[in-house]
Amino acid sequence: MLEEVKIGVGVAAAATFFALANPAEAGIADWNVTPLSADLDGWLGTLGGQADAALYASDQPGGLGRAGTTGNLQLDGKLERLFDNGWNVSLHTSFEAWHDRLSGDNYGNDVIQKLYGSLLIKYGRFEIGQEDGAAYKMAITGPLVAEAPAIDDANMSFFKTPDGEAFTDFFDVRTGVFASQNFAKFSYYSPRLFGIQIGASYTPHMAKDVLPFLSAGPHVADRQHNMMEGAANWEHHSGAWTLGAYGGLALAWNAARTSGHGNLYDGAVGWQAQYNFGEETLAVGGAYHQSNAYGFDPGNAFARGETQAVHLSSTLTSGPWIFGLEYSDGIAGAQGAAPRLDAKGYETAVGYQLNSSMQLTAGFQQLDDRQSIGTFYNGKPHIRMNAGFLEFNFHV
Numbered sequence: 001m002l003e004e005v006k007i008g009v010g011v012a013a014a015a016t017f018f019a020l021a022n023p024a025e026a027g028i029a030d031w032n033v034t035p036l037s038a039d040l041d042g043w044l045g046t047l048g049g050q051a052d053a054a055l056y057a058s059d060q061p062g063g064l065g066r067a068g069t070t071g072n073l074q075l076d077g078k079l080e081r082l083f084d085n086g087w088n089v090s091l092h093t094s095f096e097a098w099h100d101r102l103s104g105d106n107y108g109n110d111v112i113q114k115l116y117g118s119l120l121i122k123y124g125r126f127e128i129g130q131e132d133g134a135a136y137k138m139a140i141t142g143p144l145v146a147e148a149p150a151i152d153d154a155n156m157s158f159f160k161t162p163d164g165e166a167f168t169d170f171f172d173v174r175t176g177v178f179a180s181q182n183f184a185k186f187s188y189y190s191p192r193l194f195g196i197q198i199g200a201s202y203t204p205h206m207a208k209d210v211l212p213f214l215s216a217g218p219h220v221a222d223r224q225h226n227m228m229e230g231a232a233n234w235e236h237h238s239g240a241w242t243l244g245a246y247g248g249l250a251l252a253w254n255a256a257r258t259s260g261h262g263n264l265y266d267g268a269v270g271w272q273a274q275y276n277f278g279e280e281t282l283a284v285g286g287a288y289h290q291s292n293a294y295g296f297d298p299g300n301a302f303a304r305g306e307t308q309a310v311h312l313s314s315t316l317t318s319g320p321w322i323f324g325l326e327y328s329d330g331i332a333g334a335q336g337a338a339p340r341l342d343a344k345g346y347e348t349a350v351g352y353q354l355n356s357s358m359q360l361t362a363g364f365q366q367l368d369d370r371q372s373i374g375t376f377y378n379g380k381p382h383i384r385m386n387a388g389f390l391e392f393n394f395h396v
Helices: 002-019
Strands: 036-040 043-059 067-082 088-099 112-121 124-130 184-189 196-205 224-238 241-254 264-276 280-291 307-318 321-332 341-355 358-371 382-395
Antiparallel strands (some): 112 124, 124 184
């Protein structure tokens, strides 16, 4: 019954977006949608979002490989006001209207993903609430053709376990620092000066109760608290070149330590270089992420643990076409009874930008996973899976 309700909400929300669209021209290339907006007594309210849907055909051992569909729908709202003194005050929200078992998000598929307020003044931007941390928000990890079906920080999977869940959930490989997830926090972002912007966040507890300190979160073993994170992001434009670099670090203290576990450290660096040839644009980039949290789970940080991930990618854009290659490799070191995990991924993709609101992406993906102890559902410690997909993205 709950799944039917979620599907109904998702379909209704998507239908609302399309019904309120205002085609600029008859041709699809000129058709686009802007967020819904309303003036609420001096406050400007906007509603946007995005929908992802994909057809896929997968090849998995044990006869699980088959053709199927997957998708999700996210809605984003904002209420803001610009005051006479130049201050901009706003309230942001993001929630998942619908998803299936192979698609979702990085926040445990919470209905309310983000709910936070921000104050923008000439000295920077201050934020408070349930949102991403600075080290994740400012990350640069390499160019992508499409975000949802990417193999780094994926929000869409084409492979499933025997019980129908996304296979990639066993190890969520990502190269941006995501330790504070969408736990309630305070954040600050400086103005960009000489191409450099810095950010910092403080997350008192692993709790999702909108405002910091309202809750200490679940009282479980090895929970982290007093999480401090910082990040720096650099951008530079010179002629046909656009360069970018990033560094982020998160530290936290174990509030209920058990044997072998410890305080959290989690850091990453990334870069991207782009060159415009005139008709075409070539971009390359990558990132490296290391943490003592097993599988990048902040509630499972070991005193001598090490999980790391590498991501490399490139794209070539020509008019509405975008061609891309992506490689990802994540390793979680063995800890006690927990095995060493090695999750490699490869992807080639071609995207076509139909207009400013819609993109079609076709691609091929291979995952090559190993574990040192135990076996996967195929009865072996190694499994290799392939999939072809056609993904449609609509965003406002």
